Amino acid sequence: MAVPKSTPILIIGGGAFGLSTALHLVQNNYTDITVFEQDEQIPPRYSAANDLNKIVRAEYEDKFYTDLTIEAIKTWKTPLFAPYFHQTGFLHCVSGAAPQKAQETLKRFQDAATSHPTIAPHVVPLNGPGDIRPWFWQCDGPLPGWRGYMNRFDGYAHSGNALAGIYRVTQGAGVKFFLGAQQGGVAEIVYEGGKAVGVRTGDGRFHAAGLVIVAAGAGVGKILPSLGTQIVAKAWSVAHVLLSDEETAALRGIPVTYARDFGFFFEPDPKTNLLKLCPMGGGYINTDRASGVSHSPFPEHLDVVNGFLPAEDEGRIRKLLAQTLPGLAGRPLVKKSLCWFADTKDSDFIVDYVPGSQGSVVVLSGDSGHGFKMFPIVGGWVRDLLEDQQGEQKVSRWRWKEAGGGKEDWGGDVSWRLGESRELRDVLPGRTKL
Ligand SMILES: Cc1cc2nc3c(=O)[nH]c(=O)nc-3n(C[C@H](O)[C@H](O)[C@H](O)COP(=O)(O)OP(=O)(O)OC[C@H]3O[C@@H](n4cnc5c(N)ncnc54)[C@H](O)[C@@H]3O)c2cc1C
Numbered sequence: 001m002a003v004p005k006s007t008p009i010l011i012i013g014g015g016a017f018g019l020s021t022a023l024h025l026v027q028n029n030y031t032d033i034t035v036f037e038q039d040e041q042i043p044p045r046y047s048a049a050n051d052l053n054k055i056v057r058a059e060y061e062d063k064f065y066t067d068l069t070i071e072a073i074k075t076w077k078t079p080l081f082a083p084y085f086h087q088t089g090f091l092h093c094v095s096g097a098a099p100q101k102a103q104e105t106l107k108r109f110q111d112a113a114t115s116h117p118t119i120a121p122h123v124v125p126l127n128g129p130g131d132i133r134p135w136f137w138q139c140d141g142p143l144p145g146w147r148g149y150m151n152r153f154d155g156y157a158h159s160g161n162a163l164a165g166i167y168r169v170t171q172g173a174g175v176k177f178f179l180g181a182q183q184g185g186v187a188e189i190v191y192e193g194g195k196a197v198g199v200r201t202g203d204g205r206f207h208a209a210g211l212v213i214v215a216a217g218a219g220v221g222k223i224l225p226s227l228g229t230q231i232v233a234k235a236w237s238v239a240h241v242l243l244s245d246e247e248t249a250a251l252r253g254i255p256v257t258y259a260r261d262f263g264f265f266f267e268p269d270p271k272t273n274l275l276k277l278c279p280m281g282g283g284y285i286n287t288d289r290a291s292g293v294s295h296s297p298f299p300e301h302l303d304v305v306n307g308f309l310p311a312e313d314e315g316r317i318r319k320l321l322a323q324t325l326p327g328l329a330g331r332p333l334v335k336k337s338l339c340w341f342a343d344t345k346d347s348d349f350i351v352d353y354v355p356g357s358q359g360s361v362v363v364l365s366g367d368s369g370h371g372f373k374m375f376p377i378v379g380g381w382v383r384d385l386l387e388d389q390q391g392e393q394k395v396s397r398w399r400w401k402e403a404g405g406g407k408e409d410w411g412g413d414v415s416w417r418l419g420e421s422r423e424l425r426d427v428l429p430g431r432t433k434l
């Protein structure tokens, strides 16, 4: 049976997936929706989407996600989302020194783009620096051996502003919010006979529910331990260069620029003059030795993790700048952080009822570091699940996964990742204990 629209629905997490769910449910006349977020603000500092920007690129190695992103981009262009979407194009390359794996991944992305009828007209192959400069004339670096393609169908979204905007809209539409560790931090889901009846927050208060939707990002494993190793909390680094007004203005309109072997950067943000950079590597995990499960270090260790950039990542960022915008390569890096997401073995999301919960708990997770582009449509997938008469996830790849057999992390096996993931405790300065 479908979930009745008057059911009290509690959403744990006010990040990308939680807010999108609140939006779609309230737009579809669900009348009793409450969001719990452990930070005091939206965008939450613990959210992977608390950021200036995220790449919105439609071409996936897997056509299933390509088609979803095309649908998402259509929605990014509607009035509610348009203020946050910038179709600057995506300059997707490898440098001349890129390892074979990176070159092959690039080729698969390029093939995906050029073989899709909606995307292909926007794609231009780039066979060297001379082909690249017309798309990024501000680039005065040597671009040694760079090649790849430009895709003008793609761009980026201002993720922090998008969260703030949808927060305002859903609040205005009657969604209730509890924020902060005490009122908004969910300590546990409360069960009776295996069925969730509500949640208990940091202040000890009990909130009754007919349905609990867990959209806790990298924090999901603490709320739903039964996920086990289906989800690995993983982090990538983020850093910024602070520009002058003139530098920001000069770089206005540059495409998202990505060398698969180093990482990527975006058009600077005109409000803060920050140019955001992400180095690309295997990422960092935080495995609990007892359970073998990697958990987010938030909220306890925000201060340990923020302001920190592993040396190898700084090296990649500086190389990327030296080859593209060498005037910035020696500049201080500011607002460094580790951004935590919920990784799955196959990079597939999980949108499903928790087995054994008798239809009382839905998990919305496994963003695998590529979920923000779907922000305008994620909540629609939850609505579809709630409306399903059999209470069944019809998209088999989004079902609850069988617990992984023995191997705790698969980092380097994922085709679009480069390098193995490392334990956070091994790279923190002074090997801080977490
Ligand atoms: C460095 C980096 C770069 C990325 N780049 C891209 C990109 O270019 N393109 C793209 O599409 N995606 C990108 N992503 C992925 C994207 O950010 C995520 O897919 C998206 O934010 C996932 O949304 P979420 O709601 O699942 O998790 P989050 O946005 O992290 O939100 C989870 C929220 O749940 C809250 N929470 C957790 N536990 C509790 C609790 N017990 N009680 C209350 N609240 C709780 C947290 O505080 C947090 O606010 C990137 C991610 C990272 C880390």
Ligand SMILES: *[C@@H]1O[C@H](CO)[C@@H](O)[C@H](O)[C@H]1NC(C)=O
Binding pocket: 027, 028, 029
């Ligand atoms: C929601 O309610 C409004 C007003 O009653 C109605 O016009 C609309 O069709 C409803 N939408 C859905 C999806 O049920």
